[in-house]
Amino acid sequence: xxxxxxxxxxxxxxxxxxxxxxxxxxxxxxxxxxxxxxxxxxxxxxxxxxxxxxxxxxxxxxxxxxxxxxxxxxxxxxxxxxxxxxxxxxxxxxxxxxxxxxxxxxxxxxxxxxxxxxxxx
Numbered sequence: 001x002x003x004x005x006x007x008x009x010x011x012x013x014x015x016x017x018x019x020x021x022x023x024x025x026x027x028x029x030x031x032x033x034x035x036x037x038x039x040x041x042x043x044x045x046x047x048x049x050x051x052x053x054x055x056x057x058x059x060x061x062x063x064x065x066x067x068x069x070x071x072x073x074x075x076x077x078x079x080x081x082x083x084x085x086x087x088x089x090x091x092x093x094x095x096x097x098x099x100x101x102x103x104x105x106x107x108x109x110x111x112x113x114x115x116x117x118x119x120x121x
Contacts, residue, residue: 036068
C-alpha cells in the first residue's frame with residue numbers, strides 16, 4: 001500500500017480524504033461525549049402467532065441520556081488550552097518530599113518566596 005501511495009497520486013489523495021473524514025467523525029464523537037447527549041432508542045416488539053410465527057406487534061421508543069464524560073472534556077481542554085489545563089510539569093524538591101507545582105501557580109509562588117527572602121534580610 002505504501003508503494004501505491006508513492007506511485008499513484010489519486011490513491012494517496014483518496015486515502016488522505018478518507019482519513020480526514022474519519023478524524024472529523026472522531027472529533028464530533030469526542031465533543032458529544034464530553035458535553036453529553038441524548039438519543040432515541042427504538043425497540044421492535046414481536047408476538048408469536050398461534051402458528052408459532054413471530055410477527056411485529058409494536059414499536060417502543062425510549063429517550064436515552066448519556067451524561068457528560070469528564071475524561072473526554074479533560075482531554076479536549078488539555079489539548080486545546082494547554083496553558084490552563086495541562087498537567088503540572090514542574091517539580092520542586094523541598095527536603096525529602098517532591099512538591100508538584102502547576103505552571104499557572106509558579107508566578108504566585110515566586111512572589112511568596114521573594115517576600116519571605118525580603119523579610120529574612
